[in-house]
Amino acid sequence: MSPAHESTDVLTETSTWTWRLVKERGMGLLFAFTALVSIAAVALICVFLVGGSLPAFSEIGLFAFLTGTDWSPSDVPPTFGILPMIVGSLYITAGAIVVGVPVGLLAAVFLARSCPPRLYRIVKPGVDLLAGIPSVVYGFFGMAAIVPLFDNSMLAASVLLGIMILPTIVALAESALRAVPESYYEGALALGSGHYRAVYSVLLPAARSGVLAAIVLGVGRAIGETMAVIMVAGNQARMPDSIFDGVRTLTANIVLEMGYAADLHRQALIATGVVLLVFILLINLSFSALVRKAR
Amino acid sequence: MTQTQTKKTSARGFWLIPLAASLALSGCTPNTGEITVVSREDGSGTRAAFIELFGIEEKTADGGRKDHTTDEAIIAKQSDVMMTQVAGDEDAIGYLSLGSLNETVKAVSIDGIAPAPEAVASGEYPVARPFLVATAGDPDALAADFIGYILAAEGQTIVNESYTAVVADAAPYASTDPSGTLVVAGSSSVAPVMEKLAEAYEAVNPAAQVDIQLSDSSAGLQAAIDGTADIGMSSRDLKESETATLNATVIARDGIALIVNQANPVTDLTSDQVHAIFTGTVTSWSELTEVDELS
Numbered sequence: 001m002s003p004a005h006e007s008t009d010v011l012t013e014t015s016t017w018t019w020r021l022v023k024e025r026g027m028g029l030l031f032a033f034t035a036l037v038s039i040a041a042v043a044l045i046c047v048f049l050v051g052g053s054l055p056a057f058s059e060i061g062l063f064a065f066l067t068g069t070d071w072s073p074s075d076v077p078p079t080f081g082i083l084p085m086i087v088g089s090l091y092i093t094a095g096a097i098v099v100g101v102p103v104g105l106l107a108a109v110f111l112a113r114s115c116p117p118r119l120y121r122i123v124k125p126g127v128d129l130l131a132g133i134p135s136v137v138y139g140f141f142g143m144a145a146i147v148p149l150f151d152n153s154m155l156a157a158s159v160l161l162g163i164m165i166l167p168t169i170v171a172l173a174e175s176a177l178r179a180v181p182e183s184y185y186e187g188a189l190a191l192g193s194g195h196y197r198a199v200y201s202v203l204l205p206a207a208r209s210g211v212l213a214a215i216v217l218g219v220g221r222a223i224g225e226t227m228a229v230i231m232v233a234g235n236q237a238r239m240p241d242s243i244f245d246g247v248r249t250l251t252a253n254i255v256l257e258m259g260y261a262a263d264l265h266r267q268a269l270i271a272t273g274v275v276l277l278v279f280i281l282l283i284n285l286s287f288s289a290l291v292r293k294a295r
Numbered sequence: 296m297t298q299t300q301t302k303k304t305s306a307r308g309f310w311l312i313p314l315a316a317s318l319a320l321s322g323c324t325p326n327t328g329e330i331t332v333v334s335r336e337d338g339s340g341t342r343a344a345f346i347e348l349f350g351i352e353e354k355t356a357d358g359g360r361k362d363h364t365t366d367e368a369i370i371a372k373q374s375d376v377m378m379t380q381v382a383g384d385e386d387a388i389g390y391l392s393l394g395s396l397n398e399t400v401k402a403v404s405i406d407g408i409a410p411a412p413e414a415v416a417s418g419e420y421p422v423a424r425p426f427l428v429a430t431a432g433d434p435d436a437l438a439a440d441f442i443g444y445i446l447a448a449e450g451q452t453i454v455n456e457s458y459t460a461v462v463a464d465a466a467p468y469a470s471t472d473p474s475g476t477l478v479v480a481g482s483s484s485v486a487p488v489m490e491k492l493a494e495a496y497e498a499v500n501p502a503a504q505v506d507i508q509l510s511d512s513s514a515g516l517q518a519a520i521d522g523t524a525d526i527g528m529s530s531r532d533l534k535e536s537e538t539a540t541l542n543a544t545v546i547a548r549d550g551i552a553l554i555v556n557q558a559n560p561v562t563d564l565t566s567d568q569v570h571a572i573f574t575g576t577v578t579s580w581s582e583l584t585e586v587d588e589l590s
Contacts, residue, residue, distance in 0.1 A: 074337045076360040143379055151331070152369050152380070235336075235370035246369055256336040256372055265338070 046277075053274045056080070056267035065271060071237040073257065073265040080268040082275065084239050088154070088247030089223055089279070091240065092233065095158025096165055096222040101215055103162070104169030108214075111170065112177035113185075113199050131167035138164055139231030152234035155243045160232055161225055165218035172217060176210020177203055213290040220283045224276070226251035250276045328580045330572055333380050333389035334368040340484055340512055340530040341374075344424040345390050345551055349570050365575030378554070385556045386580065388572060392484060393550035394457035402552040404563040415459040415550040421566070423550045426458065426485045429527045429541040431519050437503060438525045440473040444496050445546045453491050458547040474502035481508075481515015481528035488547065489528055516541060 057065065060080050068081015107127070115123060142160040150156040180203050188198035204211065226249075234246020235256060248256075254269050254276075335342040346352040346362055353361045369387075371377040374395040381387040382399040389400075393410055396402055402410050405422055414420035428445070430438055444450045447468035451460035479489060486509050493505035508518075512529035519527030520540050533543050553569060555561055561580065564572075571577040 072337075072362060074343070074360070074362055076358065143383065148383060151384070230372060231376065235372075236366055236368060237370075238366035246367075248370070256370060257338055 049270060049274050049277060053267055053271035056264060056271040059264060060268065060271075065268070066275070069239055071253070073268065078265065080264075082250070082253065082268075082272055084237050085248050085250045085253045085272065086275065087239060088233070089249040089251070089276075091154055091243075091247060092157045092161060092229065092249055093219055093222040095154060095243070096161035097215065097219060099159055099162025100165040100169060100218060100222075104166045104214075104218070105173055105211065107166070108170045108173035108177060108211075109199055109204070112174045113203070114195075127167050127170050130163070131171075135164070135225060135228040136231075139228040142228060142232035147232055151244065152232060152246045153244045154233065154240055154247050157229050157233040157247070157249075158243070160228055161222045164225060164228065165221050168221055169214045169218045172214030173207070173211045176207040176214065179210065180206045209290050209293045213287055216283055216287040216290060220280060220287070223249075223279055223283065224251060226255050230255060250279075329386060330578055330580055331384050331387040332365055332368040332573060332575070333371050333377060333387055334364050334573070335377065335390075336370050336372055337362070340424075340482060341390070341392055341551060343531060345422070346573075348422050348424075348551070349566060349573065351570060351573050363574045365573060367575060367578075368573070381554050381556055385558045388553065388555050390551050390553050393459075393552045394488070396552050396554070399557070400554040401557050401559065401562075402554050403561060405553060405569065406565055407563060410550050410552040412455065412459040412550070415548050416461075416463075420550055422553075423459070423548045424530060425461075425532060425545045426482075426488070426547040426549055427529050427533075427543045427545045428479070429516055429519050429529060429533065429537070429543040430525065431522060431540055432542065434542070435525070436471065437473040437475050437477050440471050440500075441477055441496060441503075441505065441526070442544055442546075444468050444470075444499070445492055446544070449495065449499075450492055450546075453495060454488060454547040456488075456491075458488060458549050461545050461548055468499070470500055472502070473500055476504045476506060477526065478524045479505060479507050479526045479528060480510060480518040480524035482512040482530040483509050484512075484530040484549070485528040485547075 060068075065080055065082060066086070067083050068079065069083050070079045070081050071084065072079045111120065111123060111127075138160060142156060146156045146159055150159065184202050184206055185198050188202040189195075193201065229249050230252045233249065233252065235248040235252050236246045237248045237253070240247045250272050253272050257265070258269055335345075342364075346364060351363050353363055355361065369380060371380050371389065374391045377389045377391050378395075378397065378400050381389045393402075393412065393415065396410075404410070405420065408414050408420045410420055410422070415423045428442060430442075433439075434442060445454070446462050446465060448465040449468045451462050451465045454460045479493070486507060489507055493507060496505060497503060508515075508524065510518075512531050515524065515527035516529055516533065516537050517527070518524035520537070527541070529543075530549070533541060553564060559580075561583075564583075568577070568583055572583075577583055
């Protein structure tokens with residue numbers, strides 16, 4: 001519905017009406033342009049990544065690159081296999097979900113349904129603050145507090161990432177729970193269920209899509225996290241045997257070696273970025289599918 | 296939401312606490328004396344010098360090179376991360392530039408020689424690499440004057456603050472009153488001392504300006520070849536392709552110190568032991584003595 005149409009009834013002066021129309025159109029164009037900036041940025045990044053990585057994919061071979069387990073870029077001749085990093089990213093992200101989702105979900109339930117307002121005023125900003133802490137600070141916290149317990153390992157990285165994705169999960173799951181009509185809860189109570197039974201058996205299932213979307217967004221944050229992970233994960237480029245082994249993630253691989261890389265090594269790192277982008281793309285697609293389902 | 300409901304929440308949450316505590320304890324790996332090897336990332340100048348000096352890098356007959364650093368090595372991205380890592384793990388061993396060493400970790404002697412600038416100067420301490428500057432062909436007046444300053448008594452005194460001077464009994468600097476702008480580009484390892492040198496040089500020669508650009512050794516030398524920089528700085532020796540066009544001058548030597556945790560009783564290692572640790576043939580501190588018997 002265009003505001004210009006409404007204004008014909010209200011405004012009698014034609015010149016004012018024309019001026020308003022010009023302003024409306026002008027602003028419309030400006031907004032469209034700013035929206036295009038993001039699209040252009042995404043397109044440019046894709047062009048850069050694909051263009052920069054094509055030589056690597058053709059020289060190393062897509063299959064050898066994705067399934068190779070040896071990463072020795074400085075050897076002559078070099079070997080580029082990123083399977084350990086793919087596995088590392090997936091394991092650490094899964095670990096973060098195991099740690100972060102139960103805590104985040106229960107916290108969201110508490111904040112949405114049980115938290116007294118006075119406590120809410122403390123807890124909510126606290127959770128939000130967690131989202132604002134720079135990841136390098138998380139990294140130092142991890143080195144000082146988590147690494148002494150678990151060594152530089154997949155477990156340490158999972159625990160740290162689990163904490164880092166808490167604010168995302170809490171915030172989104174809480175708003176999903178709050179979006180469930182109050183009548184659901186009252187209906188459940190009227191049928192004789194207690195408070196928590198109503199929350200877990202009626203409200204959570206009703207908010208399922210939103211809660212899943214929160215988890216998916218948490219996954220996206222976990223898989224893209226770099227600095228904090230580098231500081232606690234050990235960064236060994238080999239297949240891990242247990243959760244006490246260190247691993248290197250896709251993001252860590254890029255950041256660790258980009259400063260020194262040249263030629264094929266550099267292209268292989270850009271290709272690592274392409275693989276990461278594909279993962280992020282899949283996560284975002286499932287996120288938007290879930291959000292659509294939620295509506 | 297009522298007050299009684301809130302109380303219920305906190306009461307029901309308590310069972311989680313012992314669970315979390317037991318999880319934390321079970322994740323704690325016992326101190327078995329397994330060596331935690333910490334290395335730098337592939338491509339780092341320090342790593343390149345280290346693996347070459349200890350023979351961890353194998354050169355094959357057909358000109359190939361293979362880095363035999365153990366896959367289990369934790370990768371630290373920077374000197375300070377390396378130190379934090381070793382300071383926080385009693386079983387860790389790592390290495391870093393002598394100029395970056397501080398008292399949070401313990402530097403061990405190699406073949407009975409303690410790492411110190413004096414021992415590097417006399418050549419007794421074997422693990423050292425050159426810092427050098429290179430110009431394409433003969434340096435112009437300003438570049439020659441600046442290099443002259445670095446090698447004179449004033450410059451070498453600054454070098455000696457953290458590294459090892461290369462000119463014994465250097466003559467005092469005699470300014471040729473140069474003017475203009477000098478661009479120095481290259482290794483981030485050399486840059487800290489280069490910045491101090493440039494500052495002192497500009498104080499003596501107000502008409503001259505020294506601009507320092509940070510990248511890495513290879514990029515700096517390439518910039519000197521291309522003419523985009525007057526002087527390239529490098530933390531490694533020149534390659535054959537580079538010596539064809541570049542004139543290199545060694546301005547300092549930098550020792551590489553092997554570091555262990557302060558609580559580690561080890562004070563002296565042989566080159567063979569270091570080789571065995573970093574290639575992964577020895578994995579626990581108790582096995583170390585056997586290496587000597589074997590060799």
